[in-house]
Amino acid sequence: MKKALISAAAAAALLGAAGVAQAQVTAYGLFDISVGKSVTGDSTGNDVGLHSGGDGGASEGNSTTRFGIKGSVDVGSGIKANFNYQAGITGAGATNGKTTGTDGDSKDDNLQLFNRQAWGGLSGGFGEFRFGQQDSVPFQTFIGLDYNGASNGVSAAYFAGSEWLQLSRQSNSLQYISPAMGGLTVQVGYTMDSAANDYKSATDDNEDKKNVVSAGATYVAGPLTLAAAFQGQSTKDDDKSTKDFDETAPYMGFGAQYDFGAFKLKADYHKVDTRSSINAGVVTTVAGGWSLGAQYSIGNDKSRVSNTTDDVKTTAYELFVNKEVLKNVYGYAEIGGAKTDADTLWFGDDSDSATGFAVGMILVF
Template sequence: MKSKYALMASAIASLVCTPAVQAQSAVTIYGVLDTSLQTAHTGTGTTTRLDSSAVAPSRIGFQGTEDLGGGLAAVFRLENGFNLDTGGIAGNGALFNRESWVGLRGSLGQIQAGVNYSALFTTYVNYSLGELNTLGWGNATNNFVYVPSARLSNSVRYVSPSMAGVTVRAVMAFGTEGAAPRTMGDTVSLGSNYKNGAFSADLDYLQQKYAATTATTSPVYLGKYYLAAASYDFGFIKPAVLYQIHRGSPDPASAVSSTFANPDNNFYEINATIPRMAGGTLLLSFGQYRRQSSSSGNASSYGVRYDYRLSRRTGLYLGVSEIRNNSNAAFTVSNAGGPGVATTAGSNVSSFVVGMVSTF
């Protein structure tokens, strides 16, 4: 009797599960766990804290592909960022706050809709170097990047196939989707990448509408970003450079994420990774932020980080970094998944970190 019930249960499970298995080609659950101990000296004293997401944003994600036939596939990704030190959701508190999209992939490229990264963000990641993760603790770009230009809600993203080494990226976002001011946050982002052996170069453009306040009567203006980057892997060293220009009219007095306002500025990063340094990889980074309206808003970033892999999935890191702020600048040494220890305008920040990254 027992075997009869087992056989019936097996048959029912087969009928229920088989269509899903046949329809879904592959689903992957993945994640990154990053925890660190950081000490930062700022204008208000010294802070030591257990932290999350210093080098790599702590996250869990789900991605899948379904073969639709004829070279066409349905694809999706859902990715949640969280704080490993508290267990809380990171960022804006949304469940899938890092990426959330569904799309189609075929011979003409991939198109996806949801929460997407801009063409600028792809370039930041590709050229702000590191061994355990890119665009992380110690990278100058990570300290100066303006987040509303990197991750875009209510957006559609297209990536072309590589043609003679050239890949094209395009993203359009609908900002606040009619909430007042009506077109605030509307974004168009275009980028191109060229790869030839060890050489890689990118050119990107992004325009984004911003406002002074979220009041219904607040006028909407246009901010424009121009980004160029290049790298070359010599084997014994891989240098890279990024240079970004932002211009808007009128020039806002300060950066305000909720209104997408960003002061006119230029910033650049020059970095290099040196592999096989006592079994690990050394990252060197230098960059500067230049406020166009006044040099009092300028800042410089210095970073040195050593990454050591214990295995393919687990690594240790330690680093030192410094931000030198002019009188009206308040940049800090930022984590990959969020802000670092806050400072006051005109105060320098020096920071030390030691931590561990594990992936699954």
């Protein structure tokens, strides 16, 4: 990371605050390059290729290639003003990915410069407040329990439909993160329904939308970690399109991890009405300092939304190995697959399974 002191005028422009003497700003980023194809790519018949992380709508490689700037200013009384702006980058140099608004719809990010993070806030002994586009509370609560960092290309939890990954990013979100209190950290969020209007035309109907409240908690006691999260839905009324799924039902998730020393073991469960998933994983360090792990997920979808005639069961797995081979340079290899017993978002009429893999390098700066 490269740090620099910028002038008062530049700091004021970035933070929207007058009278700032100086701000410490960090330029940071990540570059992921790999050979392979994702589970999604395999299901659509793509060939093996060379990718920058984030190609294919952020579905290739392990991590999304990104660039960002973040910083903080001491504003007195032990309080700091903070900001973070981050953009995902494709191999062609364009911004990439999708943002999920409070209505659950995917929004095209290609017109957004900072399409991953764009928030400002205050922090101090009271904790931290943030407002803007940022990761959802459920995502922040459970990402630490995914041993492969929610891989773009082979994430077992994602392809099994785990809801904490579907609720990945929100705009117009106000969040509070508490300081650690005896091992307990609490986070709450409030996302305004105006976020659903960010990309809407004047003719779009938003009368059935509402503000979204979320909460998460993580408790660490020695080798034991416990996590739980909740998030309401932005939909006011169920449209009754299927009697097997209530659109207004909230998300709930629970998880636990135990560090045995030689290895870590985790399990977590997630549910939205008649959709549920369970994930399990293990990771250890082998000779040479390589991290070796495996994760397995089972998703059950009885909503009759993605498939109107059958319940859908999906199983997915991933195996991975990675290591910091040079300073701030990580090598990795991963393989994963998913199998379903009915037509879903990921698989068409001609296929009920797909496999993806990647061998690559991540440079962090």
